[in-house]
Amino acid sequence: MLSAASRKYPGIRALVLLLLLLLAAVPSEAADTVIVDVGAVYASNEGTSIDPALGTIRGKLHSMFNYTSYRMLDRKRRSLSVGEAGEFELPGRRTMRATPLPAHRDKVRLSIQISDGPRNLLTTTLGLRRGGMVLVGGPSHQAGVLILIISAE
């Protein structure tokens, strides 16, 4: 029935083909693929605004730190395979390198390296659930500090 309709209406056939292509184009989140999401937040005592882009984290940042203002400077999201290193540029010429490591089921293991030029600021290995989050803060930025929101799905 569909083939008869598609013969009669070539436009419909094109539409069906494109939808199939779309389905194929949507990346499947396979178990060996990790989506790493890194948000760079500038925390300071300049003003009292909290960026709405921080979502449900806003209240938590406010209760954990003594800063009055939180502004998202940048956010990057990458899909990485296990063993594949992804570079994330951070404000202030800093960089972060994230590499997913082999993990069991709904767990994600990430090797994280944060550098400030040639200086190694942090090297760590994290184990978290898919959808989990960790904060890395402290590097100075302008009149405040940077707080990185690192989550993995």
Place this chain on the structure above:
Amino acid sequence: MDCRAALMSIEAKADGLLPREEETGLAGHLDGCPTCAAEDAAISATGPALRALTGIRAVEKAPALDAMWTRVRAGIEESREARRRSSWIARWAWIPAVGLAVLALLFYPARTDRSPFHPSSFDVAVEDVESDVATVALVDKGEDLPRVIWIIEDA
């Protein structure tokens, strides 16, 4: 002209098909043959009566015929319109399809959507941590708050 030929001519005359040159011959026969004259009179009277009856029936049926024709015409128009509509859809279906494809290619593969953070878990294990140039502190303020790795840059 004999009676048989006269009868055929009478029928032809009633149908309006009798050639003009034969009318004189027929009239001559009818003058001398009462039987054929009676037949001619009967047939000549029947034709106009039938035509009149047909005319009356046509007038009676005219409204019904008009209504039927209106319905037929409406049906024809409707099917033409349906064909036009479907061919229009088939002709332009690729435009929304291409639009969908472009949107999907823009948003799905890059996965750069900026939805706010909504973490499902703060359960994080820090397997190892080190720094060449800073002191690193682990801050854990409970299960409801994210774990923090705080980098204290050495002066």
